[in-house]
Amino acid sequence: MFDDLPPDLERLQTLRIWHALWVRRIDTRIAAIRQRQAEEERGRRNRPALPDWVVELGIGTGRPPVKVHAGDCHMLGTRHRAVDRDEARRLLAGGLAACGHCQPDVQLNVLDA
Template identity: 50%
Template sequence: MNDRPSPSRLDLLYFARRVVVQQARANLAQLDRWIAVEERREVERRMGEARRPKAPEWLVERGIGAGAPAVRIHAGGCHMAKGVRVQAVSEEEARRALYGHVEACSHCNPDTVLRVILE
């Protein structure tokens, strides 16, 4: 049969400790790799935001045709202000347009944001 003596309880506990330490090191190394990947993603996200041009605060939507008059004023992030007939304007230009009876977008309500009271 087997001539080797069976390991003592203490030997088995030391062996179990070595296995746990090895697994912990492997798990810690994996966790460190995940952290490094996430840190790189965060840096890339911040760099992308820094490079992205700032969206205009106010937009004027023009009618169809060259030189068409303003139809509607939008806040810069309005989802309704899409297309080639939209151009950026300053806050003062947006205010003047609203006072000049250009319609305010009913989705982003630039008249409320600009505190323009129309009757």
């Protein structure tokens, strides 16, 4: 049935050890991938919710507000802070620029700023 295997005990034991080493390597890789996937899932579940509105901050002293964005805007830079709906409306009504991509002024009905 297994005629392709060597006939002597020494070579069979060598093959068995070699294959056992490979199975151990494969099992180690499987365990690492499972752990990474579990960590990613835990990270997705524990990720804080995106804020509804965000103000982009400028560079320099006091980091003045530059632009208002929706919380999920893809054009949002790295310097920003979350704001509530009322503050976002107040900033837009006060003349702060609205992002041209997510258009928070349209979403907040602040069109005559």
